[in-house]
Amino acid sequence: MRHFMLLIIGTMVFTINRILASNHYVIKEDGFIKRRLDSPFHLRQPENLLKFLNQMHCNDQAEEGFKKMQRRRNRLDDHILITAQLMQQIIEKSKCARIYVKLKGAGDYLRTTGASLKRLRFPEKMEKDEKNGEPVCKNYIDVTTADYVYNKLRSFTSEVVQSMKIEREEHLLQEEFGLKDAESVTETMRNIAVKGLLNNPQSWKFHMLGSYYWRLVGNVKNALECAHLSVLLAPEESRDIPLLSLGTILVRAKMWDDAEIILNAAVNNGSEHSENYVALATLFALKHNFKRAREYFKIVEKLNTVMYSSTYTMRQYIDCLEPLDNEASKLFGYVKYMMREIKDVNKLRQDVSVYQNKIIQQQVPLASRYNNNDAQLKTNLLSRYQYCSTRQASDTQASTVFCDFYSDLQMQLESKQFDAELLEWQVNHYKNRLFERMPKEYKNQLEFLYNTAKPILPIRKNT
Numbered sequence: 001m002r003h004f005m006l007l008i009i010g011t012m013v014f015t016i017n018r019i020l021a022s023n024h025y026v027i028k029e030d031g032f033i034k035r036r037l038d039s040p041f042h043l044r045q046p047e048n049l050l051k052f053l054n055q056m057h058c059n060d061q062a063e064e065g066f067k068k069m070q071r072r073r074n075r076l077d078d079h080i081l082i083t084a085q086l087m088q089q090i091i092e093k094s095k096c097a098r099i100y101v102k103l104k105g106a107g108d109y110l111r112t113t114g115a116s117l118k119r120l121r122f123p124e125k126m127e128k129d130e131k132n133g134e135p136v137c138k139n140y141i142d143v144t145t146a147d148y149v150y151n152k153l154r155s156f157t158s159e160v161v162q163s164m165k166i167e168r169e170e171h172l173l174q175e176e177f178g179l180k181d182a183e184s185v186t187e188t189m190r191n192i193a194v195k196g197l198l199n200n201p202q203s204w205k206f207h208m209l210g211s212y213y214w215r216l217v218g219n220v221k222n223a224l225e226c227a228h229l230s231v232l233l234a235p236e237e238s239r240d241i242p243l244l245s246l247g248t249i250l251v252r253a254k255m256w257d258d259a260e261i262i263l264n265a266a267v268n269n270g271s272e273h274s275e276n277y278v279a280l281a282t283l284f285a286l287k288h289n290f291k292r293a294r295e296y297f298k299i300v301e302k303l304n305t306v307m308y309s310s311t312y313t314m315r316q317y318i319d320c321l322e323p324l325d326n327e328a329s330k331l332f333g334y335v336k337y338m339m340r341e342i343k344d345v346n347k348l349r350q351d352v353s354v355y356q357n358k359i360i361q362q363q364v365p366l367a368s369r370y371n372n373n374d375a376q377l378k379t380n381l382l383s384r385y386q387y388c389s390t391r392q393a394s395d396t397q398a399s400t401v402f403c404d405f406y407s408d409l410q411m412q413l414e415s416k417q418f419d420a421e422l423l424e425w426q427v428n429h430y431k432n433r434l435f436e437r438m439p440k441e442y443k444n445q446l447e448f449l450y451n452t453a454k455p456i457l458p459i460r461k462n463t
Contacts, residue, residue, distance in 0.1 A: 038366065038407035040359045055362050062355035066409060069348040073417060076341055082458040083334045083430050090327045091437055096320035098439050100313075115275040115307070116241045117212075120205050122196060135193035135210035137226040140201040148232065155250050155258040156228075161221055166252040168218035189213045204233035204242065211245045215252075223249050240270025244279055251283050259283055274304035282314055288445055290322040321442075329449050331434065333456030338427045340455055346420035349413060356409060365404045 026036045040059045045051055154160055170182050193213050196206030207230035214223035227249060230242035243266035250259035263280040270276050281296030297315060301308040388403040406414065416422055435446055 038409070040363065040407075042364050042366075043362050044364055045362075051362055055359060058355045058358045062352050062359065062409065065348050065352040065355065066412070069345055069352065069418065072341055072345050072348070076338060076345070076423065079334065079338050079341070079458040080426060083331065083338070083427070086327065086331050086334070087430050087433065090324065090331060090434060093324050093327060094438055094442075097324055097442055100317040100320045115273070116244060119238070119241060119273075120208065122192075122205055129195055129198070133194040133198070135190060135197055135206075135213055135226065136222055137197065137207045137210045137229050140197040141207075141229065143229060143232055148228070150228075150231075150258075150262065153258045153261065155253070155255040156224075160255075161224060164220040164224075164253040164255070166215070166218055166220045166223070166249060168216065170216045170218075186213070186216045189216065202233065204230045204235075204238070207233060208242050208245065211242070211249070215245070215249060220249060220253055236269070240266040240273060240276055243269060244276055247283075248279060251279070251286070256283060256287050260287075272303070274300045274307045277303065278307060278311060281311070285314055285318050288321065288325055288448075290318050290325075293318055321445075325445070325449060328434065328446060329453055330456060332431065332450045332453035334458045335427055335431050335450075336453055337455035337457055339424065342420055342423045342427065345418060345423070349418050349420075352409075353413060356407075356413070366407060 025033050026039075028034050040055055040062075041052070043051065043055060148156075150156060155164075170186050189209060190213050193206055193209040196203065196209060200206055207226045211223050211226035211230060214220075214226060224246070227242050227246035231239060231246060234242050243262055247259045247263035247266055250256070250262065260280075260283060263276070263283055266276045267280055277296045277300045281293045281300065284290070284293035284296065297308065297311060300311065388401055390399050390401055392399055412418070431450065435443055438446060
């Protein structure tokens with residue numbers, strides 16, 4: 001009889017569990033035991049131990065993943081604050097950039113041209129004269145350039161040459177001497193170059209002078225051709241002079257990588273002449289390779305203190321932009337680190353969602369868990385968002401719309417706090433703001449710094 005009663009009680013418990021489908025309770029702060037509304041253990045088959053254990057595993061994985069996600073999200077908040085502070089520092093430091101970013105080293109190039117001109121000794125006897133000619137160097141001499149050592153450089157391909165542009169150096173002369181004197185210098189150089197080429201077409205010096213003239217009027221194609229021929233014709237001891245002009249033209253045309261190759265050759269051919277080092281140092285400064293620029297300016301200081309003094313503006317340019325580059329690189333490193341963190345947060349969010357979906361599949365609908373007589377529970381439930389999904393019945397495979405309410409975990413997963421697009425926008429805001437606040441001439445450098453930046457973990461300094 002006793003065994004029969006136990007069997008009846010067991011059957012009743014089993015039946016009640018099947019009806020209520022509720023098997024998870026919590027102890028509240030007031031000491032009472034109460035059913036947890038969003039418990040993952042309101043199972044459809046509460047008597048199935050295997051599914052119960054699997055539900056425990058999925059729940060543990062979901063909760064652990066959510067904790068990781070929250071920790072990363074909290075760290076992102078700290079990193080965003082650090083990035084905002086760095087942003088303000090960069091904006092403050094950028095004030096000097098508005099003065100120097102427009103600097104192209106033009107004054108220094110003209111001074112190197114002047115130094116090079118002093119080294120030229122033109123032949124005195126020139127009988128032929130042509131008042132109206134132009135120093136188009138290729139018209140005065142037929143020299144094969146097939147084996148020219150720099151032919152392989154991109155700058156000397158016909159397509160690139162046709163698209164090159166350089167600023168007229170005469171404009172810079174006008175700033176220094178005035179309009180009338182600048183025109184006089186240009187006209188004088190044209191006349192001497194034309195007369196010299198007519199009388200001495202084999203002389204590298206007049207091809208060199210022709211290159212200077214075309215630089216003054218801003219004709220890059222003719223300037224390159226004259227410098228090119230001058231390099232081929234010049235003796236070894238003087239070859240650095242046309243190489244310097246050739247490299248300078250490429251710098252002005254912003255063909256900086258090729259210019260570096262040629263200016264290095266000018267330094268190697270004329271290592272005792274400070275103007276070659278000034279040009280190469282200036283190029284490195286314009287390329288924001290400030291370490292190399294300082295190295296060559298130190299050589300200039302040893303070779304020629306007067307010319308070193310004339311580079312003061314360019315050295316100020318370095319002093320302004322070097323720390324600005326460093327801070328911008330750091331900011332972009334922070335941005336890339338946080339972008340990587342956001343991807344990890346989003347991946348964790350997806351993983352938690354997968355476990356959450358597995359949990360939901362084993363549960364009775366959340367909407368069926370309240371008691372009709374429990375008004376508080378019903379109010380709590382109805383305050384949640386409702387979601388609907390289309391599911392297929394296992395027997396008929398017919399599609400039906402199933403509506404339920406979000407659990408606490410689902411509500412947090414769907415919150416803006418873990419919205420990857422919103423987080424990316426917030427982090428990108430600092431990068432975009434930097435581009436907006438910096439002078440337009442500096443934006444190409446910012447693009448380069450962003451593309452080359454490596455992820456850096458933002459570290460808060462101890463205060």
